Amino acid sequence: MSQPSLKRAAIRTLSRVVRRVVIGRVPGLFDTAYYLKHNGDVAASGIDPYLHYVWRGAAENRDPAEDFDTAFFRNQSGKTRLDPVRHYLRFGSAAGLDPHPGFSSTSYLIRYPDVTASGVNPLLHYRTNGRREGRVAQPSAAKTMNISALRSVPSRHLRSLPEEGRPFSMTLLRAFPAGDTFESVKRYCFLLKLTHDEIALLVNAFDTMPTSGHTAITLEVSADTDARGEAEPHDARPKLDTVLFAFEHCYVAAQGDSLRIRYAELRLWDLREQEARVAEIFPAGAVEFRI
Incomplete structure (x- = not known):
């Protein structure tokens, strides 16, 4: 030798x-x-x-x-004590962080409750069993940026909507229904893929609800992209953007397809630019999602 x-x-x-x-x-x-x-x-x-x-x-x-992009993951996690692989396995997937632009940890766990119940890491499950079983991996909604609002948010408190093939509605409430069993949550986040018109309608609704006199304002979002808004020039599909709704210091009640949230503050994060930023801050209120 x-x-x-x-x-x-x-x-x-x-x-x-x-x-x-x-x-x-x-x-x-x-x-x-x-x-x-x-x-x-x-x-x-x-x-x-x-x-x-x-x-x-x-x-x-x-x-x-x-299927693991180190730079992409570090942009979400920030500086960590462990290397990205171990951090993702121990903490990252539960916090809703994604290992690659082509894989959403949260979407995979929501789509397949048996994987969530098993406690197996979503990417590890997809790599070893899920792909072979024909399970679907959805793209990450996070861009290559550091979104501080998503830090330490467990996967059960982060939803990406609309889910494939499922419409949803979002109703702003003046009065929160009594009698529900609440869970106290520091932050509950929604990554919403919406058209420009839908984003504008939501911002206007949250802005005017306190003085509008309405008891409720509802926005229904179809799962059919082609049916939503006007298409961009030379494109058969309307352009969608991802925005982050972070409900701060809230009480959450889940029952069936209904998720009710009473919050102290709502922060709307604009993810369309290279650097995520808080675009709007709305005062305390209540909202109901039907998914």
């Missing part, structure tokens, strides 16, 4: 021991073969691939697998 080969073998053995002692097992979402194939310097050095990812690779935005 040549001197360089002996050196690589020694580095491989030593770094593997270090990784096992300091980090532990290689997570199931880390694709060793993919990492070595796309990082020739790591393969040539002999260093343990996952140790390299934790030590330097993540900071350099190297991807640990074909």
Whole structure:
């Protein structure tokens, strides 16, 4: 064996021991073969691939697998103590963070309650079983940006609407129905894909509700994109934008297809620009979603 080969073998053995002692097992979402194939310097050095990812690779935005975009995930999570793969497995998916622009953790868990009940990470399930079973992975609604409102929001408090094939309605309420059993929630978020006209109608409704005299204002959103609004020029489909509704310090009551929220403040985040920003802030109120 040549001197360089002996050196690589020694580095491989030593770094593997270090990784096992300091980090532990290689997570199931880390694709060793993919990492070595796309990082020739790591393969040539002999260093343990996952140790390299934790030590330097993540900071350099190297991807640990074909379906995990490190830069995309870090833009959502911000700085974390763990590397992106372990953070996503332990905390990220539950907080509604997505590992790749083509995969929505929250949508997958909502669409498949059996996966939620099993406690298996949504991407890991999709990779090992879901794709083979014909399950659908929806694109992430998050852009390559850091959306602070989504930090620490568990997946059960984050919904993306409309869900595939299912319309929904949103009703602003003047009085909150009595007798419901409430859950106190710090923040409940909705990522809504709406046309420009629908966004304008919602903003106007929240803006005028306190002084309108109406007892309720309802917006119904079809699941049929072609039926919503006017199409863009040279396009057969209307243009949709994703906006984030963050209901702050609220009480939530869920019953059947109804979700009622009484909130202290509503923040409307505009995600259309490269940097997410709070576009509107509305005072306390109540709203009901029917999904």
